[in-house]
Amino acid sequence: MKKLLTIELNKLRNFRAFWVLTGMYFIGLSATLLTIQGIITSFANNPMDFLSFDTFPEVWHYLGYIGGYFHYILAVIVIILICSEFNYKTVRQNIITGLSRTEWMLGKFQLMVFFALCSTLIYFLCTMAVGLINTEGTELGLMMSKAHFVFAFFIQTLVYLMLAILIGMIVRNTGIAIGIFMIYSWIIEKVIIWKLPDEIAQFFPLQASNDMIQWPFLNEILAMSRQDGPNWTAIVISIAWIGIFYFLGHLYLKKKDI
Numbered sequence: 585m586k587k588l589l590t591i592e593l594n595k596l597r598n599f600r601a602f603w604v605l606t607g608m609y610f611i612g613l614s615a616t617l618l619t620i621q622g623i624i625t626s627f628a629n630n631p632m633d634f635l636s637f638d639t640f641p642e643v644w645h646y647l648g649y650i651g652g653y654f655h656y657i658l659a660v661i662v663i664i665l666i667c668s669e670f671n672y673k674t675v676r677q678n679i680i681t682g683l684s685r686t687e688w689m690l691g692k693f694q695l696m697v698f699f700a701l702c703s704t705l706i707y708f709l710c711t712m713a714v715g716l717i718n719t720e721g722t723e724l725g726l727m728m729s730k731a732h733f734v735f736a737f738f739i740q741t742l743v744y745l746m747l748a749i750l751i752g753m754i755v756r757n758t759g760i761a762i763g764i765f766m767i768y769s770w771i772i773e774k775v776i777i778w779k780l781p782d783e784i785a786q787f788f789p790l791q792a793s794n795d796m797i798q799w800p801f802l803n804e805i806l807a808m809s810r811q812d813g814p815n816w817t818a819i820v821i822s823i824a825w826i827g828i829f830y831f832l833g834h835l836y837l838k839k840k841d842i
Contacts, residue, residue, distance in 0.1 A: 666752030
C-alpha cells in the first residue's frame with residue numbers, strides 16, 4: 585500500500601505547475617481561515633453578532649463551511665494532474681512497467697486520501713489557532729465538543745477529489761474536464777434537485793457532501809445557525825459515493841484503451 589503512494593508522490597516530484605498550484609491552494613486556504621472572521625465582521629452593522637463565530641465550539645462549524653469552498657480549487661488541481669497523466673501517456677507507461685490497472689487506480693485513491701488529509705490538517709490547525717486566540721477559559725471538553733466536523737471536512741474533500749478523478753479520466757482534456765466539473769457542481773446538480781423533496785435530493789453526491797457541514801448563517805449574516813454536529817446520514821451517503829466514484833473509475837480504466 586505504501587509503495588503505491590510513494591510511486592504517486594515520486595511522479596509529482598518534478599511537476600512544477602502542480603506544486604505551484606498546490607502551494608497557492610494551501611496558502612489561500614490557511615490565510616482565509618485565519619482572517620475571514622475579521623473580514624466578515626468588518627461588514628457587520630454590529631460586530632457583537634460575530635463573537636461566537638471564532639470561539640469554541642462553533643468555530644469548527646464556521647471555518648469548516650468556509651473551507652469547503654476551497655474543495656473546488658483542489659479538485660481543479662486534481663483534474664489537471666489526471667488529464668496530464670493521460671495526455672502524456674504516463675498511465676500507459678505505468679502499466680507497461682509493471683503496475684496493474686487496479687494498482688494504478690488504488691494508487692490514485694491513496695493520493696486523494698493524502699491530499700484530503702493534508703487539507704483537513706490545515707483546517708484543523710487553523711481552527712485550533714483561531715479558537716484558542718478568541719476563546720477565554722477554554723476547557724478540553726468545550727474545545728473538542730464539535731471537533732467531529734473535522735471528519736466531515738475530510739470526507740467532504742474526498743468526495744470532490746474522487747469526482748474530479750472520474751471526470752478527468754473520462755474526458756482527458758483539461759479545459760473541458762474543468763468546465764464539466766464546474767458546470768455540474770454549480771448548475772446541473774442544483775437544477776436537478778431544485779424542486780425535489782429533501783428525502784431524494786440528499787442522495788445526490790455534492791448535495792450529500794454539502795449537507796455534512798451546512799450553511800451556518802441566518803438573517804443575512806446577523807446570526808449563526810447552531811449545527812450541533814455534522815449530518816451523519818449525509819456522511820454515510822458521501823462515503824457510498826466515494827466508493828461509487830472509485831468503482832466507476834476502476835471499471836472505466838479496465839474497459840477503455842489507455
